Amino acid sequence: MASVKELLKKSLYDLRKDDLKEFQWHLRNDYEFPASGLEGADVLDTVDKMVERETQEEAVKITVKILRKINQNQLAEELEKKHKEGKGAVDSKAVDVDYSEFSNTLKKLLKQDYERILDGNSETSRQRYLDDIYTDLYIVKNHTGGVVNEHEVRQIESNRTSAEDTSVMCNDIFKVQRDTGRQNRKVLTLGIAGVGKTVSVSKFILDWAEGKENQEIIFIFPLPFRELNLISGNRSLMGLINKKFFGSDKQLSSLPKEEGKVMFIFDGLDECRFSLSFENRERFTDVTEETTVDVIITNLIEKNMIPSALIWITSRPAAAHLIPRLHIDQVTEIRGFNDEQKKVYFTRNSDPDMSERIISHMKRSRSLYIMCHIPVFCWICLRVLQPLMMIQENQNKSPTTLTGMYIYFLLSQMKQMTDKYSKDLPQSFEDVVVKLGKLAFKQLQKGNLIFYEKDLKECGLDVRDGLVFSGLCTQMFQTEKPVSRRKVFSFVHLSVQEFLAALYVLFIYRNKKTNPFCLTLGDKLKRYFKKNSLVDLHKIAVENALQSKNGHLDLLLRFLMGLSQESNHNDLKDLLPSMKIKAEDMGQTAEYIKQTIKNEESSEKSINLFHCLNELNDDSLITEIQKYLNSDGLSAQDLSSVQWSALVFVLLMSEETQEMFEMQKYRRSDEAVILLLPVIRNTRRAL
Numbered sequence: 022m023a024s025v026k027e028l029l030k031k032s033l034y035d036l037r038k039d040d041l042k043e044f045q046w047h048l049r050n051d052y053e054f055p056a057s058g059l060e061g062a063d064v065l066d067t068v069d070k071m072v073e074r075e076t077q078e079e080a081v082k083i084t085v086k087i088l089r090k091i092n093q094n095q096l097a098e099e100l101e102k103k104h105k106e107g108k109g110a111v112d113s114k115a116v117d118v119d120y121s122e123f124s125n126t127l128k129k130l131l132k133q134d135y136e137r138i139l140d141g142n143s144e145t146s147r148q149r150y151l152d153d154i155y156t157d158l159y160i161v162k163n164h165t166g167g168v169v170n171e172h173e174v175r176q177i178e179s180n181r182t183s184a185e186d187t188s189v190m191c192n193d194i195f196k197v198q199r200d201t202g203r204q205n206r207k208v209l210t211l212g213i214a215g216v217g218k219t220v221s222v223s224k225f226i227l228d229w230a231e232g233k234e235n236q237e238i239i240f241i242f243p244l245p246f247r248e249l250n251l252i253s254g255n256r257s258l259m260g261l262i263n264k265k266f267f268g269s270d271k272q273l274s275s276l277p278k279e280e281g282k283v284m285f286i287f288d289g290l291d292e293c294r295f296s297l298s299f300e301n302r303e304r305f306t307d308v309t310e311e312t313t314v315d316v317i318i319t320n321l322i323e324k325n326m327i328p329s330a331l332i333w334i335t336s337r338p339a340a341a342h343l344i345p346r347l348h349i350d351q352v353t354e355i356r357g358f359n360d361e362q363k364k365v366y367f368t369r370n371s372d373p374d375m376s377e378r379i380i381s382h383m384k385r386s387r388s389l390y391i392m393c394h395i396p397v398f399c400w401i402c403l404r405v406l407q408p409l410m411m412i413q414e415n416q417n418k419s420p421t422t423l424t425g426m427y428i429y430f431l432l433s434q435m436k437q438m439t440d441k442y443s444k445d446l447p448q449s450f451e452d453v454v455v456k457l458g459k460l461a462f463k464q465l466q467k468g469n470l471i472f473y474e475k476d477l478k479e480c481g482l483d484v485r486d487g488l489v490f491s492g493l494c495t496q497m498f499q500t501e502k503p504v505s506r507r508k509v510f511s512f513v514h515l516s517v518q519e520f521l522a523a524l525y526v527l528f529i530y531r532n533k534k535t536n537p538f539c540l541t542l543g544d545k546l547k548r549y550f551k552k553n554s555l556v557d558l559h560k561i562a563v564e565n566a567l568q569s570k571n572g573h574l575d576l577l578l579r580f581l582m583g584l585s586q587e588s589n590h591n592d593l594k595d596l597l598p599s600m601k602i603k604a605e606d607m608g609q610t611a612e613y614i615k616q617t618i619k620n621e622e623s624s625e626k627s628i629n630l631f632h633c634l635n636e637l638n639d640d641s642l643i644t645e646i647q648k649y650l651n652s653d654g655l656s657a658q659d660l661s662s663v664q665w666s667a668l669v670f671v672l673l674m675s676e677e678t679q680e681m682f683e684m685q686k687y688r689r690s691d692e693a694v695i696l697l698l699p700v701i702r703n704t705r706r707a708l
């Protein structure tokens with residue numbers, strides 16, 4: 022095999038005299054080679070100078086680049102090819118490299134990093150051992166893998182267990198699959214906010230690091246998008262790996278080439294703040310050459326770089342489209358806890374008696390029980406219900422609506438914070454909550470779920486307040502060895518962002534009698550001259566929510582209705598003092614919603630509007646349809662469109678229907694099947 026010097030010599034000998042001169046000119050001007058060293062230099066001198074000053078690898082790269090610049094493309098290609106062949110020969114000799122020392126170092130580091138997690142994503146919550154809290158999740162192989170253009174909570178309500186799902190255990194995702202006999206190489210795991218993607222990835226890593234599972238993998242490199250976002254400038258893949266996992270003492274110089282020995286885990290694609298472009302991009306294969314992070318990630322996913330590697334990407338559904346399906350072998354979906362797993366979760370995190378009481382309380386309000394599919398919501402319920410239920414007389418005070426649950430959560434955070442920081446608080450809790458509400462609302466409108474320091478500042482929040490009030494808004498990224506020191510923030514769960522956003526909308530209305538939804542100049546002028554009533558505010562909020570394609574304002578709307586209820590204001594006196602709510606206003610809003618349901622074609626949107634009526638304590642439509650159901654004389658031909666929507670809502674909220682749905686009871690027509698689709702999707706057995 023020819024040495025690098027030989028290869029360079031051969032390439033430069035093929036240049037004409039003028040070309041050699043131009044080559045040297047580029048060395049001086051583009052790469053700052055001293056002019057004195059190159060004066061009168063022939064081919065051999067030039068090669069010597071280059072190898073003296075640069076590493077062999079660099080000398081080849083520079084030569085290739087200059088040859089291209091002076092239009093000697095063929096020579097450049099030959100040199101690149103021969104150099105790669107040479108490197109390949111060296112690498113293949115290195116197949117037997119002993120990686121065990123590096124692998125053990127990595128396992129030790131990852132065990133330390135992953136054995137404990139911040140339960141509930143919050144800095145005020147305790148660091149807990151992952152193995153103590155971990156409860157199995159229901160994960161299914163999802164063959165559609167399509168873009169889910171729907172609000173996340175709505176998805177969980179209409180997307181539960183169905184007979185055709187094939188479930189898979191988290192640790193088995195990369196093993197040979199029983200149903201296909203094939204091993205997955207590139208997996209995309211989808212799941213709504215707080216459903217347990219990061220926890221699943223952490224469990225996989227911990228079990229590997231502790232030698233329990235997937236031991237045929239030599240290296241697992243977790244590279245969350247949250248951290249990748251913070252890297253500016255160019256890096257090589259090996260540089261990145263060494264900096265993050267091995268430090269400067271001993272550097273890993275190559276990676277195993279055999280199939281499935283190296284794994285990269287990219288958690289949180291939805292948080293990716295750089296663009297990933299998979300089309301018309303040059304192949305990039307060199308793990309030692311520096312480039313931008315997006316080029317490294319796309320080339321790993323496209324298998325141009327380390328084609329034998331296993332790749333695991335996790336994402337909230339709305340960002341799934343960022344990776345073309347042709348690059349993914351298997352899409353899986355974390356559906357959260359099934360009913361059995363909910364029980365296990367509450368028992369593990371409280372005691373059997375408390376768990377029993379919490380579950381029976383939740384079951385009384387179907388919508389809350391459904392939300393418990395989401396582990397982070399279970400965590401919120403535990404924070405709220407456990408202290409309340411410890412005291413007998415409080416039992417009846419426990420919240421039964423979604424809004425009520427979040428109000429208690431907010432109050433429990435307020436109590437914790439004032440107990441902890443009573444003297445040092447730079448401003449009142451109420452002030453900070455309103456500023457957090459502004460941040461929540463502004464970012465929700467833009468569809469942003471993670472924010473930077475500048476976003477906080479724009480809403481008048483000092484970063485230190487963010488930390489103080491981290492029970493609501495948390496600094497998410499603070500690893501021991503940050504690649505960069507830029508801080509990233511998010512709310513503990515998307516629903517907390519939506520709740521605070523709704524609170525902010527009401528706060529603005531109370532203070533200025535305007536609504537913050539208006540954005541255009543015309544709207545602003547109108548709102549300057551016209552003071553809105555509460556009913557106007559509700560109408561605008563309903564309109565905005567209905568216009569959203571992915572339902573990103575649905576939960577905000579539900580909370581807004583709940584927060585507008587006078588009964589909830591006792592608990593919010595400090596935040597919304599002297600807010601007068603008239604019963605007739607609320608009645609008008611309920612009527613407006615009922616009218617809107619009549620004209621609404623989308624069943625998902627109607628279902629959300631029924632949830633809003635529920636928050637307003639208006640169950641007239643539901644009672645009406647229940648009378649029909651009980652009378653046994655349900656002839657579906659007679660149902661109006663509103664009644665159909667009410668029927669779908671009632672069936673969705675029913676525990677029996679979740680187990681089995683007797684469709685023939687209603688109507689055997691194509692139209693009925695379409696109308697009942699959300700119910701059919703939601704049941705284990707449709708007859």
Ligand SMILES: Nc1ncnc2c1ncn2[C@@H]1O[C@H](COP(=O)(O)OP(=O)(O)OP(=O)(O)O)[C@@H](O)[C@H]1O
Nearest residue numbers: 140141142155156214215216217218219220396397
């Ligand atoms: N399997 C589990 N067992 C016990 N608790 C869990 C589990 N999964 C999640 N949780 C709880 O829910 C919280 C949020 O989970 P996680 O961070 O994994 O969600 P995520 O799907 O990554 O959400 P996001 O999209 O918002 O990043 C955890 O901090 C933990 O309290």
